[in-house]
Amino acid sequence: MNLTGRLKEEDRPILFSSLFIVLILAVGTAYTLSTQGKATLLAPTYLLQQLQVGAFLGIVAAGMMLVILLGHIDLSIPWTIAAAAMMATAVGGAAAIPVGLGVGLLVGLVNGVGVAYLRIPSMIFTLGMNAVLRGIMVAHTGGFAPQTTATPLMQYLAVAKVGGIPVALLVWAAVSVGVILFLNRTSTGKYLFAIGNAETSAYLAGIPTRRVIIIAFCLCGMLAGLAGTLLAGYSTKAYQGMGDAYLLPAIAAVVIGGTHILGGRGRYVGTLIGVTLIVLLNSVLSIMQMPEAGRQVIYGSVIILMLLVYGRGGKVTS
Amino acid sequence: MSDPNTPARGFLADLRIRLAQNTALLTVIAVFVLLYGFYNASHPRGFTSAVYIQNANEVFALTMVAMAQTLPVLLGGLDLSVGAIMTLVNCLASLVLNGSPGEMTFGILLCMATGAACGFVNGCVVVYGRIQPIIATLATGAVFLGLALFLRPSPGGDVDGDLSWAATNDLYEIAATYGFADNGEAPWFQPIAGVPVPLLLLVFVALFVWLPFARSVTGRTVYAIGSGEGAAYMSGLSIDRARLAAFTLGGFLAGLGGLYLALQTSSGNADVPQAGAYTLNSIAAVVIGGTSLLGGVGSAIGSIFGALVLRTISFNFRIFEIDPLLQPLFEGIVLLAAVSLGAIRVLRVKNTLDLFR
Numbered sequence: 001m002n003l004t005g006r007l008k009e010e011d012r013p014i015l016f017s018s019l020f021i022v023l024i025l026a027v028g029t030a031y032t033l034s035t036q037g038k039a040t041l042l043a044p045t046y047l048l049q050q051l052q053v054g055a056f057l058g059i060v061a062a063g064m065m066l067v068i069l070l071g072h073i074d075l076s077i078p079w080t081i082a083a084a085a086m087m088a089t090a091v092g093g094a095a096a097i098p099v100g101l102g103v104g105l106l107v108g109l110v111n112g113v114g115v116a117y118l119r120i121p122s123m124i125f126t127l128g129m130n131a132v133l134r135g136i137m138v139a140h141t142g143g144f145a146p147q148t149t150a151t152p153l154m155q156y157l158a159v160a161k162v163g164g165i166p167v168a169l170l171v172w173a174a175v176s177v178g179v180i181l182f183l184n185r186t187s188t189g190k191y192l193f194a195i196g197n198a199e200t201s202a203y204l205a206g207i208p209t210r211r212v213i214i215i216a217f218c219l220c221g222m223l224a225g226l227a228g229t230l231l232a233g234y235s236t237k238a239y240q241g242m243g244d245a246y247l248l249p250a251i252a253a254v255v256i257g258g259t260h261i262l263g264g265r266g267r268y269v270g271t272l273i274g275v276t277l278i279v280l281l282n283s284v285l286s287i288m289q290m291p292e293a294g295r296q297v298i299y300g301s302v303i304i305l306m307l308l309v310y311g312r313g314g315k316v317t318s
Numbered sequence: 319m320s321d322p323n324t325p326a327r328g329f330l331a332d333l334r335i336r337l338a339q340n341t342a343l344l345t346v347i348a349v350f351v352l353l354y355g356f357y358n359a360s361h362p363r364g365f366t367s368a369v370y371i372q373n374a375n376e377v378f379a380l381t382m383v384a385m386a387q388t389l390p391v392l393l394g395g396l397d398l399s400v401g402a403i404m405t406l407v408n409c410l411a412s413l414v415l416n417g418s419p420g421e422m423t424f425g426i427l428l429c430m431a432t433g434a435a436c437g438f439v440n441g442c443v444v445v446y447g448r449i450q451p452i453i454a455t456l457a458t459g460a461v462f463l464g465l466a467l468f469l470r471p472s473p474g475g476d477v478d479g480d481l482s483w484a485a486t487n488d489l490y491e492i493a494a495t496y497g498f499a500d501n502g503e504a505p506w507f508q509p510i511a512g513v514p515v516p517l518l519l520l521v522f523v524a525l526f527v528w529l530p531f532a533r534s535v536t537g538r539t540v541y542a543i544g545s546g547e548g549a550a551y552m553s554g555l556s557i558d559r560a561r562l563a564a565f566t567l568g569g570f571l572a573g574l575g576g577l578y579l580a581l582q583t584s585s586g587n588a589d590v591p592q593a594g595a596y597t598l599n600s601i602a603a604v605v606i607g608g609t610s611l612l613g614g615v616g617s618a619i620g621s622i623f624g625a626l627v628l629r630t631i632s633f634n635f636r637i638f639e640i641d642p643l644l645q646p647l648f649e650g651i652v653l654l655a656a657v658s659l660g661a662i663r664v665l666r667v668k669n670t671l672d673l674f675r
Contacts, residue, residue, distance in 0.1 A: 118658060295464065
């Protein structure tokens, strides 16, 4: 009884998204077998390559999940990524990666102060931050792609392979271990859930709610900064709008993974699976040479479908 | 809206209460009048019909999308698909707004119906799927953008020139185009000849679409849901129907924005970044217009002025020839400052627990 009860509450999203991943792989493989006569999708090298690209989304989604657990959201992700990448390449040398992370941390700090102390809804404050960051970067670069290039270390972290495994994947794994330890083994991590469930009660229970909110936004910003630095390494340079494609997939991955959009509930494993699902869905659609229009429709339908299966809210009856 | 049980108040007391209830709306109107007056005073051709027409054209689509966004926000949610609905209808309009007058009328009605249908789909997913609006509309928005790309893989279109010209100028040009009131030269016509058509359309939508809705039982139910869904349910209000109606009307209004955009640009463009920008600006306009993101407080009239303020700020940049490279930065700072004004509330709070409401 307990087992099925728990399965219903916590593990259903994880189970269903895993099943859906298997379905995507099956459909994709059937397609490649019928057209090319070989199972491209199941080749380990191909899967690793896809996951390497997915690592950037995974790192962003990890940070996003921390903020969503609080019941907040960070819409400044796109230009945090771009700003971190641009500043990292502009500074260059050994300081590049710390600068990229620092930019993200700073953005997160401002977001955190705005949300925790000024009590401005995170939706609108981070939106404003995104606009400000874009403004700063347009002024900084003159509206063109910066001419600076990524440092060798950034390129190494993004594209190199160690024993056949992409380093970016290892970075994602390290971030994941860190987030799991943070959520499950530290008091601050536990407080995230408490605040997401009932902020007033958390405050009355003596939790330093403001500090926890700021920490969560700082971590989210820093992870976005890390993703931006790696992305610059991946494409060897930073460019305008490089982070635009990461905001909505990151939110979708977190939510598909079973984290409640209003906070308080969720498991990191779910986010990992959500990211994998989105990455594999994208790669199957590109193998099928689906035009952009069809991709958008399928993408949206999949999110709704997954949520209809397990993401439904309760009916209001009182 | 007077309560029959309380004794009649003095006119001044009544006025004071009404002013207090509409502080946010009055503030944003004052800010707009100030900014726009300043803009016109600094403009070499300020306070002329030409400037009004140009500005009304630039602002119309955003005001519609901001009105559309107001409804889900009043419910306590958020609609991330308004920009996508606008884009979809824009692409559809670029295909159907031509031919005989009958065909064009049918095209316009089809565009309106499409916007409302998109909103209705959102409503169904939210009400019957019981998925949070923000995430449901994130997904439906992707679907709508996909459909827009199907309709118009590359920018372009064929919009009837007369219709486009008449809808985006002043009344004189309508009369001249369609040949009434002596082609717009009739003496009785002169006082209103310089009124921009988009401005008239905006007032029309506000008076004959928004106000009747806000005053209907369904409209009041929307406010009640935003204030307390449980209480609204227990009061016997049909919350499902009100939500469906709110999302459908939101889609309809966003569709009007897309329809106008097609008339204004004479084309359709499934521009994904533009759709995103409109969605984000609509949220900003709603907040500047004094509607609470927590739901239950505000109005679409405020959102109209929020959108006007946002655009007027950009107009002022043009006058003062601020380095175009610095414009996005200024816009961002203004947006951030505008929303930070809400933080004044924090300073007034005496009991920390009030912060969490």
